[in-house]
Amino acid sequence: MSDNLAASVREICKANGGDRTRLMDIVRAVQAKFGCVSGPAMEMIAQELKVHRVEVHGMVSFYSFLSEQPKGKVTIRLCNDLVDQMAGAAEVGQAFEDELGIKVGQTTPDGKIALEYTACIGMCDQAPAALVNDVVVTELSTDSARRIVRELRKHMDPARLVTRLGDGNNAHELVHAMVLNNIRVKGSLIFTPTNRGEAIRKALGITPAEVIRAVKTSRLRGRGGAGFPTGLKWEFTRAAPGERRYILCNADEGEPGTFKDRVILTELPDRVFAGMTIAGYAVGAEEGIVYLRGEYAYLRKYLEHTLQERRKDNLLGRNILGKQGFNFDIRIQMGAGAYVCGEETALISSCEGLRGDPKTRPPFPAQKGYLGCPSVVNNVETFACVTKILEQGPATFCEIGSQGSPGTKLLSISGDCKSPGVFEVPFGIKLSEVLKLCGAEDAIAVQVGGASGQMVAREEFGRTICYDDLATGGALMVLGPERNVLEAAEKFMDFFVEESCGYCTPCRVGNVLLRNRLARILAGDGEPSDLDYLNDLGQTVKIMSRCGLGQTSANPILTTLKNFRPAYNALVKKRTDGLQPAFDLRTAVADAERVIGRKSEHAHA
Amino acid sequence: MSATIEFTIDGKEIKGQPGQTILEAAQQAGVYIPRLCYMKGLTPWGSCRVCTVLINGRPQAACTQPIAPGMVVESSTDKVNALRRNIIDMLFVEGNHFCMFCEKSGSCELQALAYRLGIAAPKYPFMFPKRELDMSHPDVFIDHNRCIQCARCVRASRDVDGKHVFDFADRGAHRRIAVNAEAFLKDTDLAVTDKAAEACPVGAIVKKRTGYAVPFGQRLYDKKPIGSEIEAGVKS
Ligand SMILES: Cc1cc2nc3c(=O)[nH]c(=O)nc-3n(C[C@H](O)[C@H](O)[C@H](O)COP(=O)(O)O)c2cc1C
Ligand code: SF4
Ligand code: FES
Numbered sequence: 001m002s003d004n005l006a007a008s009v010r011e012i013c014k015a016n017g018g019d020r021t022r023l024m025d026i027v028r029a030v031q032a033k034f035g036c037v038s039g040p041a042m043e044m045i046a047q048e049l050k051v052h053r054v055e056v057h058g059m060v061s062f063y064s065f066l067s068e069q070p071k072g073k074v075t076i077r078l079c080n081d082l083v084d085q086m087a088g089a090a091e092v093g094q095a096f097e098d099e100l101g102i103k104v105g106q107t108t109p110d111g112k113i114a115l116e117y118t119a120c121i122g123m124c125d126q127a128p129a130a131l132v133n134d135v136v137v138t139e140l141s142t143d144s145a146r147r148i149v150r151e152l153r154k155h156m157d158p159a160r161l162v163t164r165l166g167d168g169n170n171a172h173e174l175v176h177a178m179v180l181n182n183i184r185v186k187g188s189l190i191f192t193p194t195n196r197g198e199a200i201r202k203a204l205g206i207t208p209a210e211v212i213r214a215v216k217t218s219r220l221r222g223r224g225g226a227g228f229p230t231g232l233k234w235e236f237t238r239a240a241p242g243e244r245r246y247i248l249c250n251a252d253e254g255e256p257g258t259f260k261d262r263v264i265l266t267e268l269p270d271r272v273f274a275g276m277t278i279a280g281y282a283v284g285a286e287e288g289i290v291y292l293r294g295e296y297a298y299l300r301k302y303l304e305h306t307l308q309e310r311r312k313d314n315l316l317g318r319n320i321l322g323k324q325g326f327n328f329d330i331r332i333q334m335g336a337g338a339y340v341c342g343e344e345t346a347l348i349s350s351c352e353g354l355r356g357d358p359k360t361r362p363p364f365p366a367q368k369g370y371l372g373c374p375s376v377v378n379n380v381e382t383f384a385c386v387t388k389i390l391e392q393g394p395a396t397f398c399e400i401g402s403q404g405s406p407g408t409k410l411l412s413i414s415g416d417c418k419s420p421g422v423f424e425v426p427f428g429i430k431l432s433e434v435l436k437l438c439g440a441e442d443a444i445a446v447q448v449g450g451a452s453g454q455m456v457a458r459e460e461f462g463r464t465i466c467y468d469d470l471a472t473g474g475a476l477m478v479l480g481p482e483r484n485v486l487e488a489a490e491k492f493m494d495f496f497v498e499e500s501c502g503y504c505t506p507c508r509v510g511n512v513l514l515r516n517r518l519a520r521i522l523a524g525d526g527e528p529s530d531l532d533y534l535n536d537l538g539q540t541v542k543i544m545s546r547c548g549l550g551q552t553s554a555n556p557i558l559t560t561l562k563n564f565r566p567a568y569n570a571l572v573k574k575r576t577d578g579l580q581p582a583f584d585l586r587t588a589v590a591d592a593e594r595v596i597g598r599k600s601e602h603a604h605a
Numbered sequence: 606m607s608a609t610i611e612f613t614i615d616g617k618e619i620k621g622q623p624g625q626t627i628l629e630a631a632q633q634a635g636v637y638i639p640r641l642c643y644m645k646g647l648t649p650w651g652s653c654r655v656c657t658v659l660i661n662g663r664p665q666a667a668c669t670q671p672i673a674p675g676m677v678v679e680s681s682t683d684k685v686n687a688l689r690r691n692i693i694d695m696l697f698v699e700g701n702h703f704c705m706f707c708e709k710s711g712s713c714e715l716q717a718l719a720y721r722l723g724i725a726a727p728k729y730p731f732m733f734p735k736r737e738l739d740m741s742h743p744d745v746f747i748d749h750n751r752c753i754q755c756a757r758c759v760r761a762s763r764d765v766d767g768k769h770v771f772d773f774a775d776r777g778a779h780r781r782i783a784v785n786a787e788a789f790l791k792d793t794d795l796a797v798t799d800k801a802a803e804a805c806p807v808g809a810i811v812k813k814r815t816g817y818a819v820p821f822g823q824r825l826y827d828k829k830p831i832g833s834e835i836e837a838g839v840k841s
Pocket of ligand 3: 642653
């Protein structure tokens with residue numbers, strides 16, 4: 001067994017060129033083969049790569065899909081984000097527990113099946129959903145959960161759980177998933193037919209500087225959330241000194257409630273790869289990397305195949321489409337379960353085989369990114385837009401949308417609405433119109449922008465989706481009349497506590513404090529001063545945190561404090577006896593009682 | 606000599622050299638900006654966030670932010686110091702810090718900074734985490750109860766000692782210092798003479814048998830608040 005481990009580890013490291021920067025691929029391979037990356041495995045990997053054991057240990061322990069202890073041969077990861085909870089994930093979890101005879105977080109005694117909760121897996125429009133190893137199972141019920149366990153017990157083959165296929169490329173033999181695209185509204189940009197190769201041909205017909213000018217003229221801004229002007233980012237990267245440059249595509253899509261990149265990658269991967277190639281030409285890069293979240297591993301084969309087809313057609317590779325000296329290729333880097341790796345510098349760390357800690361800025365990725373080289377990081381949808389801009393010209397792109405926000409935006413809509421799914425809408429659309437489109441006229445609140453976004457109340461449904469008003473990466477989670485917005489906020493805080501990298505104090509500690517105080521209020525033990533406490537603490541986390549995660553993680557609390565104050569006021573009560581509601585005398589003296597071996601008469605009076 | 610860069614901190618004119626961080630330029634000019642994870646000679650890390658200043662109103666860590674001409678820096682104002690106190694409070698409640706029993710008391714940077722900023726007791730509830738104690742090494746011990754995750758030991762070992770005795774494991778609230786061995790410090794190549802053995806600002810990594818060499822009352826911060834040496838213009 002240990003000989004087997006040693007030989008396998010050596011082989012895996014060798015297959016990755018003994019390259020320390022490919023540690024992610026190496027540990028993923030070891031995890032897949034042995035069900036864990038054990039202490040001895042870490043020791044051997046460290047030896048093979050000539051790094052320190054603690055570096056491998058630190059890296060493995062960072063990602064939730066990697067483990068030091070053996071889990072099951074099959075791991076069921078049930079998504080427990082807000083929308084899945086609303087759709088009954090708790091009952092499904094209970095059914096899994098009953099049928100498996102274990103609790104969430106445990107492995108069956110025969111070592112075969114492990115059960116875990118996981119953060120949003122990008123399937124909110126078909127919730128509740130789970131990953132069974134790499135296989136996605138959707139629209140779960142207590143019945144289907146039980147059936148899944150019984151099936152697995154029979155054959156232990158997650159692939160055989162896919163009994164019906166989804167639409168579009170989900171049914172492609174290389175995807176073979178029951179996932180649905182749920183494309184509800186097609187706009188005039190992304191979900192339109194294109195000529196494969198056309199955009200690249202047009203780009204190669206002009207100079208790189210002209211390509212950048214076209215992107216600047218289109219006024220395209222990043223679709224991943226932060227909204228930075230894409231042309232400007234490319235210009236900085238092109239101007240930065242460096243031997244090599246890189247184009248990174250952010251396909252981490254970890255923001256709870258977001259799933260539109262999944263649909264783009266399923267249906268239009270060519271358009272994304274074309275955008276990356278155009279970026280490569282524009283900034284002078286020869287290598288592109290798609291950072292694909294571990295949850296989307298089921299798309300990998302298909303994406304690899306698409307890349308292969310592009311190489312065959314000289315849309316990738318050397319002297320692309322006959323353009324002498326323009327070489328560009330793309331590889332896929334898998335992630336392993338960490339929301340923070342969607343943050344661009346953390347994404348770079350992860351691509352380099354490190355812990356997914358964000359990097360210190362400056363330098364910015366455009367100056368010193370992947371392996372210290374100038375790098376562009378853009379969202380999947382941003383690259384898809386680039387292809388369209390080159391194909392049609394920037395003027396056509398600007399005709400759609402609003403003045404400050406040209407183009408369309410893909411929205412991922414889920415929760416309490418009749419038709420959850422992906423909607424391509426022009427920027428500048430009113431939130432109320434969007435709610436009409438998805439059949440959610442009775443919504444009491446919408447969380448716009450995912451967990452890190454804002455909880456918008458009914459009175460504000462007249463606001464518009466654009467960079468100057470409701471800026472968003474596209475996630476809309478709808479809460480119907482039955483829902484409690486503060487419980488939703490608590491759910492989001494749980495998420496941030498789980499996903500903080502822990503590097504900096506305010507995010508590592510502050511989010512726990514915020515979550516705990518909100519939980520106390522929800523338990524009925526809150527007092528009026530707790531609201532100031534939450535606000536002051538939330539502002540501290542927002543202002544003092546090192547990266548975008550901590551700078552936005554207090555938003556669920558800060559925006560509900562602002563927009564749903566009556567909900568808080570109804571919960572916090574001023575006590576007349578002068579005691580703090582959260583203070584329980586019996587609990588307070590319990591330890592002391594245990595030590596002295598008798599009960600306090602006073603406390604139990 | 607390259608051109609100097611002029612900017613202000615709390616209205617005071619500062620002249621710095623290109624490539625300096627705000628914290629370094631300030632220090633050279635006798636202005637103390639509170640800090641914990643910063644240590645002279647180590648790559649700036651930016652994790653504690655105590656050194657946060659407002660640059661033209663925007664928050665940045667002074668220990669990692671390069672100076673730029675004309676920047677208006679706000680550092681020792683009520684608003685910024687209130688935010689810093691919150692961070693220090695967080696560090697206190699996150700671990701188990703019992704100053705009165707701690708060998709480091711009086712020369713602890715966390716304690717000294719709390720006093721300097723006027724904290725008598727943290728306003729957040731204590732978390733009382735269960736943390737480990739590693740006494741295995743003959744000359745140095747680690748008390749994780751007191752660790753504030755500043756990475757000074759990590760950087761000192763890696764960048765100064767040319768080893769890699771320490772690094773981080775896990776993430777979020779579970780993030781912690783790990784050693785380059787299966788479990789114990791004794792199985793690493795840490796030597797008591799390493800920079801890493803004296804880089805800890807608190808009492809988390811302590812040399813054994815030295816804890817009480819200097820009596821209480823005569824320690825580094827017993828007489829003057831932390832930062833006074835910088836304000837007195839003494840070059841460190
Ligand atoms: C915690 C965190 C998570 C993020 N996750 C994503 C993500 O999953 N996908 C994405 O495109 N951008 C994400 N971003 C934004 C990226 O840092 C970056 O701004 C974006 O990839 C740039 O691409 P764009 O300009 O095309 O939007 C995230 C940011 C933070 C702070
Ligand atoms: S803000 Fe949070 S995620 Fe970002 S560096 Fe700090 S601890 Fe890590
Ligand atoms: S001293 Fe600057 S962040 Fe710690």
